Amino acid sequence: MTLSWLAFLILVAGAGGFAAWIYVRRELPIPRRTLLGTIRASVLVLVLLLLWDPRLPGGPLSGGADGNWVLLDASTSMSAPEMAGGAADNSADASAEATTGGANWVWALERASELAEAGAQVLLFGETPRVVSFASLDTLLPVASTSRLAPALARAAEAGATDVTVLSDLRLDDPVEAELSLGRSPFGVEIERSGGPVRNAGVARFELPARAESGTPLSVGIALFSEGTDPGDTIQVEVWEEERLVASAGVPATDPGLLATATIRLPAPGDTGWLRYRLLVSLPGDQFAPDDAKSAFTEVDPSEGGLVLLSLEPNWEPRFLLPVLSQITGLASSGFLSLSGGRYLRLGSSSEVGPPVDEDEVREALAGADFVVFHGLGAGAPDWVSTALAEAPRSIVFPSDPAGALASGVEARGHLDGEWYTTPDLPPSPLAASLSGADLTGLPPLTAILPQRTPGTALTPIPLQRQGSGPAEAALVLDQNQGRRRAVVLASGFWRWAFREGPDREAYRRLWAGVAGWLLASAPQGGATPVRPEKRVWSSREPMEWRAPGLIGESVDFALSVNNSAGDSLVLDTTVVVDGAGLVGTRALPVAEYSYRVTRPGDDGSIGSGRIESEGHSLELLHRPADISPGGSDSAEGAPTRARLGPPLRTHPGPYILILVLLSAEWIGRRRGGLR
Numbered sequence: 001m002t003l004s005w006l007a008f009l010i011l012v013a014g015a016g017g018f019a020a021w022i023y024v025r026r027e028l029p030i031p032r033r034t035l036l037g038t039i040r041a042s043v044l045v046l047v048l049l050l051l052w053d054p055r056l057p058g059g060p061l062s063g064g065a066d067g068n069w070v071l072l073d074a075s076t077s078m079s080a081p082e083m084a085g086g087a088a089d090n091s092a093d094a095s096a097e098a099t100t101g102g103a104n105w106v107w108a109l110e111r112a113s114e115l116a117e118a119g120a121q122v123l124l125f126g127e128t129p130r131v132v133s134f135a136s137l138d139t140l141l142p143v144a145s146t147s148r149l150a151p152a153l154a155r156a157a158e159a160g161a162t163d164v165t166v167l168s169d170l171r172l173d174d175p176v177e178a179e180l181s182l183g184r185s186p187f188g189v190e191i192e193r194s195g196g197p198v199r200n201a202g203v204a205r206f207e208l209p210a211r212a213e214s215g216t217p218l219s220v221g222i223a224l225f226s227e228g229t230d231p232g233d234t235i236q237v238e239v240w241e242e243e244r245l246v247a248s249a250g251v252p253a254t255d256p257g258l259l260a261t262a263t264i265r266l267p268a269p270g271d272t273g274w275l276r277y278r279l280l281v282s283l284p285g286d287q288f289a290p291d292d293a294k295s296a297f298t299e300v301d302p303s304e305g306g307l308v309l310l311s312l313e314p315n316w317e318p319r320f321l322l323p324v325l326s327q328i329t330g331l332a333s334s335g336f337l338s339l340s341g342g343r344y345l346r347l348g349s350s351s352e353v354g355p356p357v358d359e360d361e362v363r364e365a366l367a368g369a370d371f372v373v374f375h376g377l378g379a380g381a382p383d384w385v386s387t388a389l390a391e392a393p394r395s396i397v398f399p400s401d402p403a404g405a406l407a408s409g410v411e412a413r414g415h416l417d418g419e420w421y422t423t424p425d426l427p428p429s430p431l432a433a434s435l436s437g438a439d440l441t442g443l444p445p446l447t448a449i450l451p452q453r454t455p456g457t458a459l460t461p462i463p464l465q466r467q468g469s470g471p472a473e474a475a476l477v478l479d480q481n482q483g484r485r486r487a488v489v490l491a492s493g494f495w496r497w498a499f500r501e502g503p504d505r506e507a508y509r510r511l512w513a514g515v516a517g518w519l520l521a522s523a524p525q526g527g528a529t530p531v532r533p534e535k536r537v538w539s540s541r542e543p544m545e546w547r548a549p550g551l552i553g554e555s556v557d558f559a560l561s562v563n564n565s566a567g568d569s570l571v572l573d574t575t576v577v578v579d580g581a582g583l584v585g586t587r588a589l590p591v592a593e594y595s596y597r598v599t600r601p602g603d604d605g606s607i608g609s610g611r612i613e614s615e616g617h618s619l620e621l622l623h624r625p626a627d628i629s630p631g632g633s634d635s636a637e638g639a640p641t642r643a644r645l646g647p648p649l650r651t652h653p654g655p656y657i658l659i660l661v662l663l664s665a666e667w668i669g670r671r672r673g674g675l676r
Contacts, residue, residue: 008052015044021245028651030673039666046659053650067187068120072112073138075126075147077171077620078105080198082289104194107144108167113137115165125152126383127541145541145618150177154317158651163188169195179479182630189630199228199255200621201235201283202291205261208277211332214299218266218434218518220250221363225260225622228501229253233283239264240278242271253283257624274536275608276593290618297536302332309335309347310362310367313376313400318347320498321373327583328513329520330532330547331371336362338376363388370394371519379403394519395486405427405450408488410458410477412450413537419445420464423472429461430478432520433553434514434580438507447472447493462511464491468502478518485519506581512550513582520550531556531584531598531608540591540614546598548608549582556584556607557599562592563611575601 018118019041023033031035081103114513116122116134124132126144129152129367137450149172156164164185171192172178182189205223213217224235233253239246269275278295285291307325311318318335326333335347336357343356366372366388367454374389378400386407387393405412422440426432441461449464451473460474475491497508530550538544548556560572571594576584591614597609649655670676 007050010375011048012045015048016041016651019044027675030671030675032669035667036669037675039669043659043662046655050650067160068115069156069159069164070112070115070120070160071129071149071152071156071164072108072122072124072132072140073126073147073149073168073170074124074142075144075171076142076145076290076618077169077623078108078194079104079290080104080169080200080621096287104169107194108625109137109140120165120235121159121161123152123156125284129155130224143540143541145620146173147171147620147623148174148177150181153178153181153189157186160651161187164190166191167194170625170628171620171623171627172626173623175628176448178626179628181673182628185630190626191630193625195625197228198621199283199285200288200291201226201229201253201281201286202619202621203279203281203294203416203617204619204622206277206279206294206296208296208298210298211302211306211640212269212275212298214272214301215268216331217268218298220264220277220279220281221264222264223259223261224251224254225256225258226253226283226499226623227256228287229283235260235264236282237264238268238280238282238515240267240280241266244270245449246277249436264667269298271601272301274299274630276611276613280633288621290382290616291621293615294617295537295613295615297613305368305370306332306334307371307373308365309333309373309426310344310366311335311347311375312337312338312378312381312385315376316371316495317398318507320495321375322347322566324498324509324512325371325373325516327534328509328516328547328549330534334365348529359384365615366392371516372396374398374410376400377407381407392484394484394485396489396491396515396519399450402450403491405488406487409479409481409492410450410488411453412490413453415448416447416448416451416466416473417647418466419444419447420449420466420473421468421477422473423463423465427460428460429459429509429516430518434510434582435461435507437580438510440650442593443504443507444496444499445477445493446491446496448491449475450490452477452490458488461514476515478515487515487519510580513580515551517549517582524541531545532610532666533596533612536611537613537615538588540616541588543588544586544612546584546586546608547582548578548584548598551578551607552580552582554578555601557601558584558586559599560586560589560594560612564592589614602629605660 018259019037023037026509027033035443065283105565112122122132122134122137124130124140125148127146127148140168144438147168149166149168164187166189202225203222204225210216214522215271221238222237224236237251238248249264251260251262264316274297276295276297278293280293282292307329309318309322322333335382336344337347339345339356342359344362345356349511350466363384371394371397372388372392374385376399377385377397389397389407397408399408402412402414415421424441426435460504461478462475463472464475465472466638477490479486479488494508497504531546531548534545534547553574555577557575558572559570561570572586576586593611593613595611596609597606599606
């Protein structure tokens, strides 16, 4: 008996003793209490067994009659042809088949068919493992964008597999997890690897500025990878602006697993609005096309002024707020932190942070912005800040004292410290739809508040109570005046909601999605469109997401048409509802360039239009073949025969049904005996 099973028996004895103690010492003496104690002990033992999760003796739950499974890699890299030399495999027969099979996928499909005819069950893996029938093998294609082996091994284990054959080129997205899973696998594993080096060059990254100015040249960053090249090989690079070739260059090929980076100067854009740029790479003898091109969009002379955040005091709030607002609104965003001597530090990611800028640049950014955030506005703020606030069409203000609140249009008293919690029931407000799915009762408390002197006509959607009781104070105020909208935040410490992943961060996102939606729900200015894609270039394998913060809870109509030489043809016409986070989802689309138009139901006026692209770009060959082995496999010749085991206990419905029956029987017995 192993030490683990000895520990399990000790726990079983403890469960029985606990059940006996309950009915002998804690409950009233009733008839049949010994039987009821036995039922309670049986339930506890079954729960312990489910937690222990042993594999049962006997045949498999599903799969081949002998528990044989084939894990077939269906990722894009399996479509690459093999170079001379064939497949590296651990069996001579399989190796001979690989050298005559042509493409990796052809060999893998033939090998899977051979094993399936012998009774094995085929499990296709890529993003998500799925069982396929023998009859459907001829119709399968390697189209998965990732290759994850660990979930497939777990799926086979749960089905009670006793022997597993993996057919893959081992270009895995989870090599570490796969290696660990192989070491823990309760079955024999045999890996038959297909393919070898592939002569290929591909695009790993294509970075284009989100915004550009007409008459100003662009700089784009690229990263390339290659494999199967010879010393001195050069990757030819071309950059196209729409249908115009704007740059070409040669980049030396790299060793497998390494990236070659470069910056390419492009001429000034030839038009305004959204322009599509496309990066193409070529290498003589390239054997894999899905990674040879990548697209990006930039907006030239945008009509929207974007979003600008100015923080006049150091605080955690801008660090969390700026990226959330940028993602929610879809606007080009920038941030500045006030330093001494009239200098300002740029806020954002490491690539955006640079040397301090002067006051003139900040004032220019604020003057051209459609959406501004002032953080730390107080009595010592420069006069030009108050002027910029008064002229801003949409603004969020975090006053630091009563003077800053008054400049924002709210009369407030001095700070009240303490722990401030949201009230259980929120009043009707423009934020109600956004916050309806968020749990606000268990959020970290806010740390201080500027209480209003006299509540005005402005909306106060989130009441707060100190220590969760007493009179309520407004956390923020929504004010609309002469076509301008302003949210004045009177409470401090909202960033604490966003500090950790989970429901708290979701509530933080929903709060600012509601605030931004209310601000953007005003009449569009400068041709702004409230509905826009999360990004302009999508993978053909992922659903598309759209931002509509000004339309939370409303229905919108989407019409997407493919652009081709034969003219536009409608491929998607649907009505969806904007969720509380200001998001809309539509299904994935085939590789093509599309035009989209968004309207309200029954209204022909557009609330969003433009171009997007769905591409089939693959990074599969960026991964080098993993060097993994089936540790602990006992399938070698002369090894002891593996006992036939069934699936883990947790995959059987029997224990769960028995637990329900026993609990019901105990409840009935207790009620008949006069116990609760």
